[in-house]
Amino acid sequence: MPIVIVDEREYRSAVVRHIKLSGCSVSAGRLDVGDYVVSSELAFERKSARDFVASIIDGRLFDQAHRLREAYARPVFVVEGDVDPAVMGRMMRRNAVIGAQLALIRMGVSILYTSNEEETGTAICLAAKQEDRSGKGLRVPKPKRSGLEDAQLALLAALPGIGPRRAQAILEAFSTPINALMNFRRWGMAGVPDTTIERIERVLTSPFNRRRNGDKARDV
Numbered sequence: 001m002p003i004v005i006v007d008e009r010e011y012r013s014a015v016v017r018h019i020k021l022s023g024c025s026v027s028a029g030r031l032d033v034g035d036y037v038v039s040s041e042l043a044f045e046r047k048s049a050r051d052f053v054a055s056i057i058d059g060r061l062f063d064q065a066h067r068l069r070e071a072y073a074r075p076v077f078v079v080e081g082d083v084d085p086a087v088m089g090r091m092m093r094r095n096a097v098i099g100a101q102l103a104l105i106r107m108g109v110s111i112l113y114t115s116n117e118e119e120t121g122t123a124i125c126l127a128a129k130q131e132d133r134s135g136k137g138l139r140v141p142k143p144k145r146s147g148l149e150d151a152q153l154a155l156l157a158a159l160p161g162i163g164p165r166r167a168q169a170i171l172e173a174f175s176t177p178i179n180a181l182m183n184f185r186r187w188g189m190a191g192v193p194d195t196t197i198e199r200i201e202r203v204l205t206s207p208f209n210r211r212r213n214g215d216k217a218r219d220v
Contacts, residue, residue: 002128003138004038007031018121024128033071038128039136041073046120049081053090056100065109076110080120152177160203161196
């Protein structure tokens with residue numbers, strides 16, 4: 001799953017929720033530059049339309065752009081919301097915004113306009129997926145599992161057609177083994193095929209019938 005590193009000051013934003021809903025994993029950290037990082041080259045600095053206009057007026061925009069360009073090969077400002085009301089509210093000429101945009105282009109900094117937090121999160125996750133497909137995506141070392149986690153994985157992995165990899169995906173989706181088992185018919189969201197779910201349903205719902213006289217159990 002593609003990973004997005006989010007500055008801890010942005011972590012409570014609804015953008016993070018929409019990044020997760022779009023299919024990306026999120027890791028919080030203290031970032032010196034940028035708000036969202038999807039690779040060693042590509043990072044996003046998020047600004048509301050109002051703050052974008054204010055930062056042009058007070059010069060902060062270009063200082064931030066310079067630091068972003070020093071840290072990342074492909075930095076992007078995400079400008080969230082409608083810029084025109086912000087321009088009118090500051091009694092600012094529209095050409096000043098256009099000039100600032102052109103200056104950012106000369107500095108090698110891109111601008112991405114989004115309507116709201118949902119669109120911002122979707123766009124950032126999409127960028128992370130593209131970086132991941134190109135082999136440039138982030139890789140966060142997995143922490144060592146505890147004995148309890150190994151037991152939880154083993155419990156689900158023992159079911160027909162599951163195995164360790166699918167067991168981990170199921171636990172990541174459903175959190176606990178009991179919750180996973182109670183919702184086994186929804187395991188498709190964790191990548192389990194319908195045919196496998198049908199086999200598991202037979203295992204979990206068929207009455208136990210101890211066989212005698214050396215008869216072999218029917219294959220599940």
